[in-house]
Amino acid sequence: MIVRRTVALLGLPAVLVAAWWVASAGSTDFYRPPLARILAAFRDTWFGRRLLDDVAPSLARLAVGYTVALCAGIAIGVAIGASPRLRALTEPVLEFLRAIPPPVLVPVVILVAGIGDLMKVLVIVSGCLWPVLLNTVEGVRAIDPTLADTARVYHIGGTLRLRRLVLRAASPQIVTGARQALSIGIILMVISEMFAASSGLGFTVVQFQRSFAIPEMWSGVLLLGLLGVLLSLGFRAVEARVLGWYHGLRAVARGSR
Amino acid sequence: MLDVAGLRKVYEGQGHRVEAIADLTFRVGTGEFACLVGPSGCGKTTLLRCLAGLLAPTAGMVRVDGVPVAGPPPELAVVFQEYGRSLFPWLRVRENVELPLRAKGLPKARRQSIVDDALAAVGLADAGRAYPWQLSGGMQQRVAIARAVGYHPRVLLMDEPFAAVDAQTRADLEDLIRDVWRRLSVTLLFVTHDIDEAVYLGQRVIVLSAAPSTVDADLAVDLPDERDQLSTRADPRFTDLRTQVWSRIKRTTALEASP
Numbered sequence: 001m002i003v004r005r006t007v008a009l010l011g012l013p014a015v016l017v018a019a020w021w022v023a024s025a026g027s028t029d030f031y032r033p034p035l036a037r038i039l040a041a042f043r044d045t046w047f048g049r050r051l052l053d054d055v056a057p058s059l060a061r062l063a064v065g066y067t068v069a070l071c072a073g074i075a076i077g078v079a080i081g082a083s084p085r086l087r088a089l090t091e092p093v094l095e096f097l098r099a100i101p102p103p104v105l106v107p108v109v110i111l112v113a114g115i116g117d118l119m120k121v122l123v124i125v126s127g128c129l130w131p132v133l134l135n136t137v138e139g140v141r142a143i144d145p146t147l148a149d150t151a152r153v154y155h156i157g158g159t160l161r162l163r164r165l166v167l168r169a170a171s172p173q174i175v176t177g178a179r180q181a182l183s184i185g186i187i188l189m190v191i192s193e194m195f196a197a198s199s200g201l202g203f204t205v206v207q208f209q210r211s212f213a214i215p216e217m218w219s220g221v222l223l224l225g226l227l228g229v230l231l232s233l234g235f236r237a238v239e240a241r242v243l244g245w246y247h248g249l250r251a252v253a254r255g256s257r
Numbered sequence: 258m259l260d261v262a263g264l265r266k267v268y269e270g271q272g273h274r275v276e277a278i279a280d281l282t283f284r285v286g287t288g289e290f291a292c293l294v295g296p297s298g299c300g301k302t303t304l305l306r307c308l309a310g311l312l313a314p315t316a317g318m319v320r321v322d323g324v325p326v327a328g329p330p331p332e333l334a335v336v337f338q339e340y341g342r343s344l345f346p347w348l349r350v351r352e353n354v355e356l357p358l359r360a361k362g363l364p365k366a367r368r369q370s371i372v373d374d375a376l377a378a379v380g381l382a383d384a385g386r387a388y389p390w391q392l393s394g395g396m397q398q399r400v401a402i403a404r405a406v407g408y409h410p411r412v413l414l415m416d417e418p419f420a421a422v423d424a425q426t427r428a429d430l431e432d433l434i435r436d437v438w439r440r441l442s443v444t445l446l447f448v449t450h451d452i453d454e455a456v457y458l459g460q461r462v463i464v465l466s467a468a469p470s471t472v473d474a475d476l477a478v479d480l481p482d483e484r485d486q487l488s489t490r491a492d493p494r495f496t497d498l499r500t501q502v503w504s505r506i507k508r509t510t511a512l513e514a515s516p
């Protein structure tokens with residue numbers, strides 16, 4: 001069972017890597033070096049000082065920006081979702097802000113926040129906020145009225161209501177928003193570092209490209225891909241914990257149909 | 258304890274309006290066990306929601322314990338008709354029963370012992386760690402009953418609580434409810450479709466007319482307090498009472514049918 005799942009999970013990637021390895025083995029093309037060289041560059045480039053100097057700051061900015069967006073998005077989303085009047089008032093504005101492609105915010109944010117860490121974190125926040133916020137609004141709005149009545153009758157209010165009813169009922173949508181936000185966050189982490197930076201993954205990849213360190217550049221792309229996979233695996237582990245009840249409920253509902 | 262005076266409820270929607278309750282007046286005394294029967298759609302759930310402070314009446318007044326109802330009154334519990342949807346699917350059975358007790362601010366040890374007792378009383382002592390959606394409809398209904406009973410309310414409103422359970426469980430639950438009623442000396446308003454059940458359980462049966470509803474009959478059930486599924490249901494007085502309720506309902510529906 002476990003063997004079969006491992007094969008299913010890693011089978012295609014293994015085949016693709018092997019194909020890349022074979023196809024590029026004898027390559028003398030300057031821009032498409034053999035995979036063997038890229039992997040060597042990967043080892044030499046990323047397992048040294050760069051891990052601390054470039055990878056860590058990037059991930060730290062992503063972590064801070066993503067966390068801020070998550071907290072703010074959920075907090076504002078709960079407030080808006082719980083109040084029909086606030087919802088009617090803010091809906092058009094939110095839809096407009098959500099429609100702006102986040103990368104165009106980079107120049108704008110540079111104007112107000114300069115080119116330091118603050119700018120990069122703000123760019124990530126400004127892109128990650130909307131999916132979390134809008135999905136939270138939807139989730140809170142759609143709380144089952146029978147559950148809401150139950151909470152009222154039993155005088156379940158305040159933080160108990162927030163923690164045991166509102167946030168849990170909205171959690172499937174919140175998780176959906178958080179997943180979208182994570183992939184937007186990774187993109188913005190890289191883009192914000194391409195504009196004006198002296199460290200970070202995006203900065204380093206651009207730097208390698210400009211100095212014609214092609215295997216190193218490819219190794220940076222590889223690293224970003226791997227980070228994306230790791231983050232999404234981590235996300236799935238958290239989701240399985242938070243939404244275990246939801247997946248169970250859905251499976252039962254499907255089974256009885 | 259429950260005082261319904263001139264209650265009227267009209268639902269106003271976009272373009273249509275439903276007059277659910279025309280004019281209801283009745284009282285249920287403290288510690289009384291009253292059953293409410295009436296045809297489907299006659300406004301039984303609407304009445305319960307007004308009593309529970311979840312719905313504002315169009316006209317008239319509802320009082321619980323002498324206090325006009327503006328929001329959910331304290332120490333009142335409801336077992337909803339949509340029992341499945343009234344359980345929190347992300348909480349285990351125990352946590353569902355425990356949640357109102359947390360809201361009451363009871364200490365943990367006290368909560369645990371109440372939850373144990375309530376689940377044992379409905380025959381679900383072993384299901385505490387399951388999620389509600391892992392249980393059958395009848396078991397979910399019993400969890401909702403355990404939650405209401407564990408709350409130790411002074412007023413208990415139940416909306417067709419036994420609709421989804423099999424005959425055997427139903428008989429057990431009927432006896433459980435009578436037992437709970439006597440032990441906790443709670444005021445109970447019990448909605449049901451089943452006339453036999455109403456007569457077997459209650460001290461009183463209130464019959465509603467079809468919507469827009471009024472009180473059509475209000476019969477005292479003068480059966481002995483000690484009831485038993487076999488002997489009570491075979492009691493000539495029991496048969497007599499259910500025939501009375503039946504004929505009241507027949508008459509209203511006959512009146513409805515004639516133009």
Ligand SMILES: Nc1ncnc2c1ncn2[C@@H]1O[C@H](COP(=O)(O)OP(=O)(O)OP(=O)(O)O)[C@@H](O)[C@H]1O
Binds near residue numbers: 268277
């Ligand atoms: N929220 C609502 N909006 C509009 N009409 C409603 C609403 N709730 C109930 N009604 C209508 O009011 C009438 C009474 O409904 P109610 O649910 O109180 O009946 P009931 O006696 O509980 O029926 P049942 O025995 O089938 O549960 C029905 O005609 C129903 O369609």
Ligand SMILES: [Mg+2]
Binds near residue numbers: 301302303338416
């Ligand atoms: Mg009903």
